[in-house]
Amino acid sequence: MWPVFWTVVRTYAPYVTFPVAFVVGAVGYHLEWFIRGKDPQPMExxxxxxxxxxxxxxxxxxxxxxxxxxxxxxxxEFAPKAVLNRNRPEKN
Structure with a gap:
């Protein structure tokens, strides 16, 4: 019986999880606005x-x-010396 149950759950998972996720999201959205308050202040x-x-x-x-x-x-005076001139001896 369990293998048949898991096969059915796996097959119809999108049809079950989408409505559940939709309901949980809607409840969370409305709960958040209830906790925050109805009139949000406009942000600058x-x-x-x-x-x-x-x-x-x-x-x-x-x-x-x-x-x-x-x-x-x-x-x-403060400009860096050229890379090719680094190994040459300085002229005094």
Whole structure:
């Protein structure tokens, strides 16, 4: 008898599990809204990461004096040496 029962359960499992899952989901959904309350407060939209980054960059730019820049000669001193020149002796 048990093999016949398990064969029937295996064959008709989708027809049994879908209504059960539907009922459990509907009960859980309504129970959650009952616990939370009927009138949810509208959420304020959050800024995306890219919008927050742009705002942060704009704030940084506002605090800088754009007339004071580093000369190109000073920048070249800190430039990394070329990879091919690493093993060559330095000229003094």
């Amino acid at each position: 939209e959050e800024k995306s990461i890219s919008e927050r980054r742009e705002d942060r960059k704009l704030d940084e730019l506002l605090g800088k004096d754009h007339t004071q820049v580093v000369s190109l000669k000073d920048k070249l």
